[in-house]
Amino acid sequence: LGGSISRALQQMSNATMIDEKVLNDCLNDITRALLQSDVQFKLVGDMQTNIKKIVNFDDLAAGHNKRKIIQQAIFNELCKILDPGKPAFTLKKGETSVVMFVGLQGSGKTTTCTKYAHYHQKKGWKPALVCADTFRAGAFDQLKQNATKAKIPFYGRPNGLRGNFITDFVMIDQELVYTESDPVRIAVEGVERFKKENCDLIIVDTSGRHKQEAALFEEMCQVSEATKPDLVIFVMDSSIGQAAFDQAQAFKQSVAVGAVIVTKMDGHAKGGGALSAVAATKSPVIFIGTGELTDEFEVFDVKPFVSRLLGMGDFSGFMDKIHEIVPMDQQAELLQELSEGTFTLRNFLKMGPIVLEAISMLPGASQELMPKELDSSNLKLMNESRIMRIARGCGRPVRDVMEMLEKYKTTAKTWKRLKISKKGDMNAQNMR
Ligand code: GDP
Numbered sequence: 001l002g003g004s005i006s007r008a009l010q011q012m013s014n015a016t017m018i019d020e021k022v023l024n025d026c027l028n029d030i031t032r033a034l035l036q037s038d039v040q041f042k043l044v045g046d047m048q049t050n051i052k053k054i055v056n057f058d059d060l061a062a063g064h065n066k067r068k069i070i071q072q073a074i075f076n077e078l079c080k081i082l083d084p085g086k087p088a089f090t091l092k093k094g095e096t097s098v099v100m101f102v103g104l105q106g107s108g109k110t111t112t113c114t115k116y117a118h119y120h121q122k123k124g125w126k127p128a129l130v131c132a133d134t135f136r137a138g139a140f141d142q143l144k145q146n147a148t149k150a151k152i153p154f155y156g157r158p159n160g161l162r163g164n165f166i167t168d169f170v171m172i173d174q175e176l177v178y179t180e181s182d183p184v185r186i187a188v189e190g191v192e193r194f195k196k197e198n199c200d201l202i203i204v205d206t207s208g209r210h211k212q213e214a215a216l217f218e219e220m221c222q223v224s225e226a227t228k229p230d231l232v233i234f235v236m237d238s239s240i241g242q243a244a245f246d247q248a249q250a251f252k253q254s255v256a257v258g259a260v261i262v263t264k265m266d267g268h269a270k271g272g273g274a275l276s277a278v279a280a281t282k283s284p285v286i287f288i289g290t291g292e293l294t295d296e297f298e299v300f301d302v303k304p305f306v307s308r309l310l311g312m313g314d315f316s317g318f319m320d321k322i323h324e325i326v327p328m329d330q331q332a333e334l335l336q337e338l339s340e341g342t343f344t345l346r347n348f349l350k351m352g353p354i355v356l357e358a359i360s361m362l363p364g365a366s367q368e369l370m371p372k373e374l375d376s377s378n379l380k381l382m383n384e385s386r387i388m389r390i391a392r393g394c395g396r397p398v399r400d401v402m403e404m405l406e407k408y409k410t411t412a413k414t415w416k417r418l419k420i421s422k423k424g425d426m427n428a429q430n431m432r
């Protein structure tokens with residue numbers, strides 16, 4: 001996407017006369033690219049119409065930076081789509097809140113419940129997990145395992161014949177036969193129990209709606225009515241493509257979805273479905289899932305997300321920039337370094353200006369860093385005294401060093417994602 005967009009914008013800036021045809025050509029290229037990133041057809045069309053209204057030909061003719069004007073207009077339009085106009089319901093630490101997770105089976109609900117709980121626990125909340133999924137075999141075991149690892153209290157019953165929790169059973173032919181547990185009852189029991197224990201964030205994991213199975217859908221509504229959640233979070237797999245809008249809308253029509261979490265952003269998907277989910281639910285995206293581990297979870301931030309959608313996270317765009325900026329004889333070496341091992345501060349300082357383009361780097365930082373610091377990818381090493389030393393060395397405020405390290409962290413994450421999803425491409429590029 002970024003590649004084609006930057007190419008489109010490049011073409012535009014090279015054009016000597018800016019007229020409607022050039023703008024249209026540029027918009028058509030971007031449209032194609034956004035569709036490839038799973039942004040919904042209708043949203044792309046609306047954006048195109050808006051851009052034509054916003055971009056003022058007189059401004060363009062008056063000699064302002066044409067490329068900047070159009071780039072900014074596109075950026076703003078995409079940001080606007082991601083902003084439903086109101087924030088998600090704000091939970092208050094210390095007061096009891098019930099949050100219910102919904103979404104298709106396999107979308108990542110159970111994993112995300114734990115991530116969400118863990119995130120809040122680190123900030124001093126007292127979260128607890130309730131497993132109201134009695135449908136999927138082993139659902140409780142999965143939640144129990146995740147919760148135990150993250151040291152979060154949990155409640156539920158195994159939907160098998162194991163454990164001491166099961167109280168539902170009947171006698172058939174002199175044998176005990178356990179019956180399927182009732183998800184609504186378990187949900188209510190769990191919520192009641194954790195309210196008594198003064199938990200301030202009670203998270204209810206539900207069974208996924210598998211396609212249009214009416215029974216599960218009904219169950220989701222019953223759990224919602226019985227537990228009266230303060231917030232319902234819709235969990236969506238980023239790789240579902242153009243199906244995102246209809247899926248999100250179907251959930252919104254059945255329960256009062258108030259926020260969205262998009263998962264599996266570490267995979268191939270560019271996440272354009274996030275725009276659909278916001279449009280369909282009129283709710284903001286609050287987090288994204290970037291891996292299977294509990295801390296692979298990021299607060300969703302509109303602007304960096306859109307930047308990524310427009311290019312920063314794009315591999316071919318990234319490669320274009322490397323070829324453009326890094327001297328020919330150093331390209332192979334840099335690519336080799338990047339394709340091996342971890343992404344170090346040394347790598348970052350070399351390629352920072354490429355990735356971040358306009359953002360000013362910290363000049364002189366690479367001279368101030370010690371070899372051990374440069375070759376590390378562990379920011380824990382960068383303690384207060386080291387940061388102060390570097391700041392003094394560069395003659396810059398500590399804040400600038402912190403910001404540089406923060407950028408390193410995000411770039412390293414982006415790089416990890418790119419490397420995972422584009423390993424083949426990279427080797428091919430490396431060869432040429
Ligand atoms: P549920 O059926 O909605 O509860 O989904 P699960 O939480 O069981 O997740 C389904 C699969 O997706 C599991 O294998 C998870 O490890 C995986 N998964 C969940 N979130 C992410 C993510 O952000 N990135 C990746 N790579 N995998 C994820």
Ligand code: MG
Binds near residue numbers: 207
């Ligand atoms: Mg689950």
